Amino acid sequence: MRYGIWATLDCDPTTDRAVIRRAYAARLKAMDVDADPDAFEALRDARDAALVRAADPVAAVDVEPVLTDVLPPNRSPPNRSRKPIRWPRR
Numbered sequence: 001m002r003y004g005i006w007a008t009l010d011c012d013p014t015t016d017r018a019v020i021r022r023a024y025a026a027r028l029k030a031m032d033v034d035a036d037p038d039a040f041e042a043l044r045d046a047r048d049a050a051l052v053r054a055a056d057p058v059a060a061v062d063v064e065p066v067l068t069d070v071l072p073p074n075r076s077p078p079n080r081s082r083k084p085i086r087w088p089r090r
Contacts, residue, residue: 008046015054020047 006013011023024047033040 005046005049008042009050014050017051017054020050020054 002010002012008027009020009023010027011019014020024043027043028040031039031043
């Protein structure tokens with residue numbers, strides 16, 4: 001499963017700039033930019049982030065962090081009702 005920029009581009013994580021550009025072009029061709037400018041902005045941002053990662057392959061990460069606000073169907077968010085930690089006073 002792909003996450004983050006790779007899901008937006010619909011390609012596997014790579015440092016190959018040509019693959020990133022082809023994935024961007026394919027997604028751009030399939031979308032109506034005028035009808036959904038937010039999706040176009042997300043696609044453009046994903047392309048830019050992927051190209052930055054491709055420029056520095058040492059820092060490239062194969063797996064994107066899992067977004068906590070995206071949950072599989074029929075799952076509720078984690079319980080966040082814990083009390084905050086109180087540090088001792090000095």
